Amino acid sequence: MPTQKTVAATGNTVVAEAMRQCAPDVMAAYPITPQTTIVEEFAGFVAKGRVHTEYVTVESEHSAMSACVGASAAGARVMTATASQGLALMWEELHIASGMRLPIVMANANRALSAPINIHCDHSDIMGARDTGWITLFAETAQEAYDNTIMAVRIAEHPDVLLPTMSCLDGFITTHSIDRVCIMDDESVTGFVGQYEPQNALLDLENPVTHGSFAGLGGPFFEFKKAQREAIERSRAVINEVGAEFSALSGRPFGMVETWGMEDADVAVVVIGSTAGNVRHVARQMRDSGIKAGVVKIRCFRPFPYAELVEALSGVKAVAVMDRAESFGAEGGPLFLEVRSALYDRTERVPVINYIYGLGGSDVRLELIESVLNDLSEIAAGAVAPDGLVYLGSR
């Protein structure tokens, strides 16, 4: 069993620590709030000679991911970190990284997208990148950010998968708050992630390969995309397998979907990220006043765990889906669309209400979550569900 030490540290610090322990050959990164302390701390490891990593201080996020693509295709273990506008600037390259099947690992400090400019937490950056083909893990706490980052390496580099993987943590709330985190010893992490064995590496000079071919003109583009879909489908088993192995090692649970109180819940809240803790806290309190509330936390958004979600929600009478991102003009936020679609095949119809909350770091007070559970309780008892989505706590 690994030696674990408990430290008081921010999410960013422990993500940087996880990256150091996973020993990437290349890190290519550009600073952006609230990701900065990840790349600063990592630069410190480089300066102190604590990592062998070649650190490429690029001139933009587009070049960060471009360099990651080049380095990963060359056969290196590659990592980076970004947030918000940076992720948006990378968008083109996110598709290329997954299309070229490169197991790059990236941390994203979830932050609102402009305009108006805002540096605080929401999920509009990552939700805007949800169809880029990246496996996407979300952390509720600094501990999960640390754990997810280590697991991401194993998942991404698995020969059945070979897809880039993102480890997302909520900007400021998780990136900058000091939390209690268990850090494993270096040897255990090294042993867990193992060595990366690249396939078709550019630097395998005796076997020259061409990366990034042209597959237009009636070429097999369509089949490439199908293969990509098959790979992310295969990743479900790998994620669960890696998660189980990591749980056994660390003693901490992992599930693509994690539940609280769902055994007998009448109403449930589906949520992603740091707000899950607040929702659990409120749900626990409300159980004292007779509302059987449960919480479903999505820890892996891509691939989307629809089967696990449906199972978790079986038997509930009303569901709230909390979206920290918009999908303007759609029927609801990105998570809502996924959840309601997942529930479509169930014979029993259940009201699903979409709450948009916390955009640009707008405060998610406990009373607001209480109001969601009260609404649900009334709807479960027969009250009419609101028509359309609800902007939770907007002025």
Next chain:
Amino acid sequence: MANLKELTHREDRLEGGHRLCAGCGASIAVRQVLLGAGLEPVVVGCATGCLEVSTTIYPYSSWKTPFIHNAFENSAATVSGVEAAFKGLKAAGKIPADKKVKFVAFGGDGGTYDIGLQSLSGAMERGHDMVYVCYDNGAYMNTGIQRSSATPKGAWATTSEVGVAQQGKQQRRKDLTQIMAAHNIPYVAQASISHWKDLTMKAEKAFAVEGPAFLNIFAPCPRGWRIPFDTTVEIAKSAVQTGYWPLYEVEDGVWRQTVKVMNRKPVVEFLKPQGRFKHLFAPGNEALLAEVQTDVDRQWDALQSRFGSV
């Protein structure tokens, strides 16, 4: 430098059978540059463009050396990542410390002067041990001859049309070679496919330096320039002889003209055979034509004053 006989015995790392047009200047540039890389392994990166789409049609590849295409604006950043991987894997002990590999990124003028300028500037400033090669044919040829910031003033292009309101491109071209020289990197040179020996020598020097090097290679496009495909080399030679495209290098800050031009010819000799400049010779455009000559003279004189200076 290896002599012609020796060069002929070197393997072409860009194979024939690719789909570039007859008379394409880009493939000549690539061949000479890769000959200049010597016998060491070379990893090639390439921006989106004619060179890339015509040589990597899946499942075929014309590259007998490791090759990567990523996107349009980032061949410099991509190859900088490959070079970083080489260093990182050496540091990890996965590649022997004495292993030598060359890295080269190619891009057309659109992918270099315009959309890829930031990526190029960043890679050069960071000091990667790589060569960046721009094959300059003065427009976005792959998408259908649209103007770029390398398109000469007065040239017709599909987004700088000729009509009663304007006579081709309204603006002067950007001097990218000098912009790259201002990066104070070990080696910068301007070359032409018409002067194979000068070009190969420059490629050898570019690969030999520790750190970044930049080559700007004049590479005519018969399709875009509206010239017969068997005149590519002639027209490139004419660009050199008229002073439109001076051949020089900047080695550790020392500027040197590598091909002297005695009796510099009037620029019309370069312009006249090209369909893209046809309208400049129509009555009423005499002033515009004179302006092109004035610009060439001015640039020529400014450049002469730098040669021999530090």
